[in-house]
Amino acid sequence: MKRLTLSLTAAALLSLHGPALAQQVELKGRPVLQAVEGLKPGQYVWNPEAAPDGPVLMVVNLATQRAVLFRNGVPIGASTISSGKPGYDTPTGVFTVLEKKQEHYSKTYNNAPMPNMQRLTWKGIALHAGNLPGYPASHGCIRLPMKFSSLLFGATKLGMTVIITSLPVTPNRSEAPDFAAPIAPNTTTLARAPYEWNPDKSKSGPVSVIVSTSDQRAIVLRNGVEIGSAPARVAGAVNGGWAYALRAWDDTGQHWLRLQFAGSGSGMEVAPGEGNRFDTPWDFKHAVQTVLRPGSIIIVTPQSLKAGSSGSSATVIENEESAL
Template sequence: MRLPLPLLLILGLAAQPLAAQPQTLTPAQPVTIEAVINALKPGQYLWAPQLAPAGPMMIVVSLAKQRAYIYRNGVIIGVSTISSGKAGKATPTGVFTILQKKVDHKSNLYNDAPMPYMQRLTWDGIAMHAGNLPGYPASHGCIRLPLAFAKLLYAETSFGLTVVITNDAPIPRLTPTPAALTGAAPAAAPAQPGQALVRWTPEKAPTGPLSIIISGADHRLIVLRNGIEIGSTPVSFSEPVALPAAYVLKNVDADGAHWLTMSLPWDKAAASRTVTPEERAKLALPEDFRLKLLAILEPGATVVVTPDTLRAGSTGKPITVIAEQ
């Protein structure tokens, strides 16, 4: 099936140029995924690994947008500006894996040119590494990243990690599924028009870290475990969702789940605090679903709340990587 990607995981990140103070957002600015990503200037990036501290990772590179999107446990933890291959040296598209990593690498093809924090994708010279970002494709085929971002990303990746390079401009709202990566059509949901589905299929991912995404626009909650959707339910709010928010689970006891707030760019001074019962009561979901979710929650699980829609077909679209000729 085709999954969307939560806006908050873009908005909860701190944007930084190569050598300048972090760029931040204010509540008065447009809270849209397009506005945040498109506003990034060459050398800037977004990074918030705490929003999904564990789980499988994937990188999607859009040559059309000159952006790299980093996913963990199904949700975005980072976005960076890039510089891909120039005319005559175009970066190849397709599905790759990280074959080699080296902090201080020199090019074997281009006069020992420095390639800091190199992560090799092919044995014939294509890699991700730190380099100059002029705002347009300018490399010999590699994917250049801001130096600070390349260092952060290097620390989080491992051999065999999947890297998808595509010409498409749209990005998926959650980690793209195998169907999305091959361009296959998603299966239609067995629902009548207007029917709100409740799905609970924990057997799809029996173990692994949890991430919970809540959309104010859709009035829907999605549960991801190990990057796979295992549950979804309609929810209601006692007041509109105006701004993004993020939380991490502290513990579960007889009184239920206790969440800690995670500060966002426009509220960096706010200390982490426990969400009050009154605040928790603003969200209502089916009781049987709540009890099932409560039974699998463990400390460290994250919740992100976004005013944006999670529906496929808005910002998110399938990424066609392999197409028959």
């Protein structure tokens, strides 16, 4: 009986922790985005020295069951994940980290442990350590290897942007033009269009601007709170979406990095006049300039920001009681 008990205990431990045991894979000179494709369940890569500081952005790909962490536009880590199983699908869209707790237990699922929890919605979606069987198996959360979840927890802050996409490609990085540079009022067809601007709703914190080509609208978030919105158009194909990170702002102007989080999977060469593709009200663009700081993120996505719209909806802000 004792032998049976020990065997059952060992099996239980393997079931709970075996696939999720964090196993770091050495890069051996390979770029992070190349190494991520060959990771097995529970494996991850971590190279923070590639970008010691700067704005942080995470991209989670449900199709490939991978997550990539960028800092200052440079990929510094990547991991396998396990997202929501059928019936508990993980939502796609643009999110911010609303809460962080190293020790957390689920209020919904039998007090299940959720180490290194980083909340993305108040309805129960979060990043946390958990079992990684190699396929979607969670109740909607994004499970990570234990050690990677700990490293990620230490590298992020409240308000960090998390993009969840479902296209079967890995991100790519390239230099970007000054997207937010002022454009003469007469050059934009939306120059005098009405817009919303309420910066007093959130007076400090990281700033993200999300441009949805589906909605033809831009939303400005500061510390996860919407402070502005306006009509916006993007000329040409978006090719799955991309994000701009404001690396620095000095006497020579703004310096942006662009990363592609979906699309063809190839590098993105940016034409010098790409900033002219963006059409928004002149005064709105000026207002956005006043809140941008190094670390700000501008995201362009073909997905809708409206809950309940056709296709995958993007949850941007929620104020309901936590379900985690």
